[in-house]
Amino acid sequence: MAYEVDILASKISNNLPVSVVTFNDRAYSVESKSHTLEIHRVPNPVTPHATIVTWSVSLCSEIERIVADIYYAREKREMLLDVHGWHFIPAAVALKKALKIPFAFTPHSLEEHRSGDPSSALSSCIRGIEWLGLYESSLVVVDSLWMKEQVQKIHSVPQGKIKIPKDTEELLSSYRKILQAS
Amino acid sequence: MVNSTSVIMLSWEYPPRIIGGLSAHVYELSRSLSRLGVKVHVVTCDFPGAPEYEEVNGVSVHRVDSYRYPTPDFATWVAMMNVNLQHAAAEIIASDRKISLFTAMTGL
Numbered sequence: 001m002a003y004e005v006d007i008l009a010s011k012i013s014n015n016l017p018v019s020v021v022t023f024n025d026r027a028y029s030v031e032s033k034s035h036t037l038e039i040h041r042v043p044n045p046v047t048p049h050a051t052i053v054t055w056s057v058s059l060c061s062e063i064e065r066i067v068a069d070i071y072y073a074r075e076k077r078e079m080l081l082d083v084h085g086w087h088f089i090p091a092a093v094a095l096k097k098a099l100k101i102p103f104a105f106t107p108h109s110l111e112e113h114r115s116g117d118p119s120s121a122l123s124s125c126i127r128g129i130e131w132l133g134l135y136e137s138s139l140v141v142v143d144s145l146w147m148k149e150q151v152q153k154i155h156s157v158p159q160g161k162i163k164i165p166k167d168t169e170e171l172l173s174s175y176r177k178i179l180q181a182s
Numbered sequence: 183m184v185n186s187t188s189v190i191m192l193s194w195e196y197p198p199r200i201i202g203g204l205s206a207h208v209y210e211l212s213r214s215l216s217r218l219g220v221k222v223h224v225v226t227c228d229f230p231g232a233p234e235y236e237e238v239n240g241v242s243v244h245r246v247d248s249y250r251y252p253t254p255d256f257a258t259w260v261a262m263m264n265v266n267l268q269h270a271a272a273e274i275i276a277s278d279r280k281i282s283l284f285t286a287m288t289g290l
Contacts, residue, residue: 050257057261090265097272121254125262128251 011168013037060091089133105137138178188221193287196226216240
């Protein structure tokens with residue numbers, strides 16, 4: 001996922017300013033890759049953690065703060081989040097509800113596929129967060145027909161909400177449609 | 183100043199959910215602030231039979247489904263309860279831009 005996001009961010013930043021907000025286990029840092037691409041590396045403010053969910057939720061509080069700072073630094077100009085993986089979904093939903101920032105959700109895999117015991121309480125919780133992201137997002141981006149079918153089958157997401165962009169241009173076009181509709 | 187102030191109180195207890203002393207504390211504090219002209223929203227956990235939303239002595243009480251997601255332990259339940267309460271609070275912020283203060287009642 002990290003490599004894919006790196007390539008995607010580089011391509012999109014040819015057309016739009018892009019801020020990648022990601023986890024880092026050291027101090028918070030910002031790196032400017034170009035005049036339109038910056039990387040924010042954010043540490044978790046709380047340790048230790050009982051589960052991956054408590055890790056995710058406490059990190060999300062920092063992610064929200066950083067994204068809100070970016071939003072206000074850009075003087076609240078129109079903005080879209082593209083959330084990769086379930087870990088930052090709680091942050092994306094909070095930002096959507098409080099600041100009306102829409103988001104796309106790109107699940108690279110689903111808990112159903114990753115977990116050895118998908119019916120366990122922890123996996124069910126993660127599946128619930130995935131469902132929240134699929135439900136609250138304006139668009140679901142996947143990279144294969146198989147994944148599209150899995151998202152539909154496991155989470156009952158309407159077919160029209162799931163896109164498989166063939167290139168960056170098509171993804172950008174989907175982003176623009178979300179912003180126009182918001 | 184007081185008349186233009188809106189406060190969101192995050193508390194996992196509020197009547198009829200009474201576990202310890204927190205519930206009574208939030209109940210009395212919220213209605214006292216409301217009497218002084220402060221707009222108070224209490225965002226709290228649901229309780230069987232209690233409405234999802236009600237006005238109590240001028241205080242807006244929002245009850246959130248705190249068992250929306252299965253969780254393996256207490257710490258994870260607390261984390262997800264916070265997610266649910268936060269999302270409800272975010273909607274209040276979007277509808278009432280005058281929110282000037284959050285109060286988090288207890289470490290949960």
